[in-house]
Amino acid sequence: MNPSEPLSPADQVAESAANAESAGHSRRVFLFKLSLLLNGAVGAVLAVPIVGYLLGPALRKNSAENSWIDLGPLSNFPEGETRLVNFRNPITTAWDGQTGDIPCWVRRIAGNNFQVFAINCAHLGCPVRWFAQSRLFLCPCHGGAYYEDGARASGPPERGLFEYQHKITSGNLMISAGKMPTLAAAHNCAGPRLTQIQTNSAPAETDQHKTPAQTQSGDRSWPA
Amino acid sequence: MAGMKQRAIGVYNWFEQRLGIGAPAIEAAEHHIPSRTSSWWYVFGSAATVILALQVVTGILLALVYAPSASHAWTSLEFLDHNVRLGWYLRAMHGWGSDFMVAIVLIHLVQVFMFGAYKFPRELTWIIGVFLLLLTLGMAFTGQVLRFDQDAYWGLGIGASIVSRVPWVGGALVDLMLGGPIIAGPTLSRFFTLHVFVIPGILLVLVSLHLLMVVRLGINDWPMPGRLVNKKTYVEEYHSLTKKTGIPFVPDAAWKDAVFAAAILLAIMACAFWFGPFGPTGQPDPTIIETAPKPDFAFLWIYAVLAYLPPSLETPALFIAPVVIIGAMLLLPLVSGEGEKHWSRRPVAVLMVAVIAVTLGAFTRLGMYTPWSPIMNAWTSDPVPQSDLKDRSPLERQGAIVFQNKQCRNCHAIGGNGGMRGPALDSIASQMTEDQIIRQVLQGGGNMPAYGNALNPAETTALVHFLLTLRGQNGIPAIDAARTMVLTTEKSPTTPTAPPAP
Numbered sequence: 001m002n003p004s005e006p007l008s009p010a011d012q013v014a015e016s017a018a019n020a021e022s023a024g025h026s027r028r029v030f031l032f033k034l035s036l037l038l039n040g041a042v043g044a045v046l047a048v049p050i051v052g053y054l055l056g057p058a059l060r061k062n063s064a065e066n067s068w069i070d071l072g073p074l075s076n077f078p079e080g081e082t083r084l085v086n087f088r089n090p091i092t093t094a095w096d097g098q099t100g101d102i103p104c105w106v107r108r109i110a111g112n113n114f115q116v117f118a119i120n121c122a123h124l125g126c127p128v129r130w131f132a133q134s135r136l137f138l139c140p141c142h143g144g145a146y147y148e149d150g151a152r153a154s155g156p157p158e159r160g161l162f163e164y165q166h167k168i169t170s171g172n173l174m175i176s177a178g179k180m181p182t183l184a185a186a187h188n189c190a191g192p193r194l195t196q197i198q199t200n201s202a203p204a205e206t207d208q209h210k211t212p213a214q215t216q217s218g219d220r221s222w223p224a
Numbered sequence: 225m226a227g228m229k230q231r232a233i234g235v236y237n238w239f240e241q242r243l244g245i246g247a248p249a250i251e252a253a254e255h256h257i258p259s260r261t262s263s264w265w266y267v268f269g270s271a272a273t274v275i276l277a278l279q280v281v282t283g284i285l286l287a288l289v290y291a292p293s294a295s296h297a298w299t300s301l302e303f304l305d306h307n308v309r310l311g312w313y314l315r316a317m318h319g320w321g322s323d324f325m326v327a328i329v330l331i332h333l334v335q336v337f338m339f340g341a342y343k344f345p346r347e348l349t350w351i352i353g354v355f356l357l358l359l360t361l362g363m364a365f366t367g368q369v370l371r372f373d374q375d376a377y378w379g380l381g382i383g384a385s386i387v388s389r390v391p392w393v394g395g396a397l398v399d400l401m402l403g404g405p406i407i408a409g410p411t412l413s414r415f416f417t418l419h420v421f422v423i424p425g426i427l428l429v430l431v432s433l434h435l436l437m438v439v440r441l442g443i444n445d446w447p448m449p450g451r452l453v454n455k456k457t458y459v460e461e462y463h464s465l466t467k468k469t470g471i472p473f474v475p476d477a478a479w480k481d482a483v484f485a486a487a488i489l490l491a492i493m494a495c496a497f498w499f500g501p502f503g504p505t506g507q508p509d510p511t512i513i514e515t516a517p518k519p520d521f522a523f524l525w526i527y528a529v530l531a532y533l534p535p536s537l538e539t540p541a542l543f544i545a546p547v548v549i550i551g552a553m554l555l556l557p558l559v560s561g562e563g564e565k566h567w568s569r570r571p572v573a574v575l576m577v578a579v580i581a582v583t584l585g586a587f588t589r590l591g592m593y594t595p596w597s598p599i600m601n602a603w604t605s606d607p608v609p610q611s612d613l614k615d616r617s618p619l620e621r622q623g624a625i626v627f628q629n630k631q632c633r634n635c636h637a638i639g640g641n642g643g644m645r646g647p648a649l650d651s652i653a654s655q656m657t658e659d660q661i662i663r664q665v666l667q668g669g670g671n672m673p674a675y676g677n678a679l680n681p682a683e684t685t686a687l688v689h690f691l692l693t694l695r696g697q698n699g700i701p702a703i704d705a706a707r708t709m710v711l712t713t714e715k716s717p718t719t720p721t722a723p724p725a726p
Contacts (some may be wrong), residue, residue: 059356096409140517140600143598154671182395
């Protein structure tokens with residue numbers, strides 16, 4: 001069609017309809033994009049409580065989870081003995097059942113000198129058992145062994161047993177507990193201590209901060 | 225009779241007019257496949273799908289009774305086993321179905337790998353398959369947690385200990401995993417949600433995509449040595465192959481899938497009937513520490529690897545190895561999407577499968593009898609063999625008592641009984657001299673703790689005297705050759721006199 005020619009009335013009607021149609025289409029496309037944007041915004045707002053709910057357990061402060069727990073009078077713990085003591089975790093739900101009861105090993109060295117060890121092996125968290133005769137803690141899972149002071153003796157653990165902070169209040173032994181001890185939460189427990197025994201022939205290795213490489217060299221000394 | 229059939233067709237048409245899924249479903253079922261692929265090698269995928277259906281059904285039935293609460297889960301399982309009619313059988317089928325599922329999925333994986341099925345254009349089918357494998361293992365692990373017993377409790381402890389080793393965010397991840405400060409009610413709820421809603425949901429969606437792609441792209445053609453995959457020509461070649469040798473999947477090939485699936489279902493039912501349900505073992509009470517936790521069959525190899533890794537390698541291996549392995553599996557079809565499919569022309573692939581299978585098998589076998597774990601009650605349950613006490617002096621017999629009392633037996637076997645953590649001591653005196661034994665006992669070393677603090681001098685003397693009687697078959701005591709050298713040279717007159725003792 002030649003644009004200079006005057007349009008017939010019928011053509012004019014068709015063209016304006018087409019124009020209106022395309023204008024309407026582009027408006028609807030715009031509105032659709034706007035609606036996507038709106039939903040994106042609503043979704044982002046919605047995500048805040050959902051993510052907050054999901055991350056809730058990780059956002060709690062560690063200090064809120066540990067509290068002082070009474071393990072009973074000192075007379076319960078004979079000097080020179082290591083005993084298994086159970087306590088109710090300070091934070092539980094009503095439906096925790098037996099899982100809220102946590103055991104720990106209490107060692108009374110002498111007088112008011114105590115050590116309280118977590119039940120969980122420093123390797124992978126299995127329950128270590130105390131053998132009074134050989135003065136060792138042994139782990140049933142992968143054979144980690146610890147001396148009576150909690151220091152690493154042998155096996156796969158990288159460090160000694162986790163230790164709870166403790167204090168004596170009016171004749172009762174109290175420990176600070178509440179969170180499952182793992183390598184990541186180890187700062188809840190006291191740091192590793194000096195071992196009483198030199199585990200290897202090298203006299204320099206007096207503490208358990210032995211690097212794994214040194215442990216390795218020690219491993220090779222076992223005769224075939 | 226004819227009227228009945230007429231009416232049935234009428235009903236079908238009523239639904240078909242509205243739903244419209246009958247025709248495409250029939251078309252998909254009857255799609256033509258190359259005749260060689262109607263093979264007993266091609267039945268594992270469909271078998272896995274059928275087991276999935278079994279797991280969904282038995283899982284829903286168990287959920288009718290199971291109480292996902294830490295205080296009642298174990299009791300509700302006992303209730304299922306003993307008080308609900310056939311509850312034990314449903315539990316057994318779900319448990320055995322899980323083991324069969326893992327096995328069939330692994331066989332399916334090996335089969336499609338050996339047949340080069342991951343190559344063009346089925347790369348995405350493989351990649352989704354890798355995720356399906358991970359989800360299957362995820363179901364196996366979370367399912368083990370829902371069997372909320374001692375193994376589940378300490379298994380969660382192992383899981384948390386592994387997660388805690390993640391650099392920087394380990395602590396936060398442990399909190400997310402446990403849902404609280406300790407393994408307790410919120411932990412079980414989380415794993416219930418994962419096992420019942422999250423993983424199955426993703427699993428069903430991905431299985432649908434996986435199957436959709438199998439139908440859309442056609443089943444992998446039977447590999448022929450020398451018939452190379454080329455992205456430009458493959459689709460055309462496949463279509464002409466299907467045109468030339470094609471047979472409808474249903475019924476010409478599907479009967480084999482159906483027969484195998486029925487056999488597998490029957491095997492699960494039989495295992496469930498004869499062997500019964502798994503556990504639950506002891507109550508999930510952490511104060512009962514007389515336990516030796518062990519993971520389920522599918523994870524025994526990980527348990528073994530964790531025992532043998534040197535401590536320094538453990539954390540890196542735990543987090544780098546899975547990324548490398550899963551990454552390699554995901555990238556495999558993208559890196560080698562073309563070329564030879566037949567296993568006889570892919571020696572590296574065959575070797576890899578063989579090595580991985582033997583490795584996993586060996587570690588699983590080790591995981592079954594855990595030679596690295598001390599036997600906690602060996603010192604009171606395994607007596608010293610009489611032959612080792614006969615004609616011995618009182619001191620030596622006293623040493624045998626020390627040997628038992630100090631729990632040496634938990635790690636060291638005599639006469640085939642005792643722990644395997646340390647070497648068996650039947651012929652220790654033929655391998656070590658008295659001095660070496662004393663040093664080893666008092667100072668430890670290797671993988672042995674030092675017993676210097678746990679033994680007094682009298683006990684040490686007795687113990688060492690007992691150990692010196694253990695000379696095994698040949699009975700020749702070990703001698704320190706250097707010591708005799710020193711002693712003889714000291715006697716010779718050329719040697720300067722030894723300095724006075726300090």
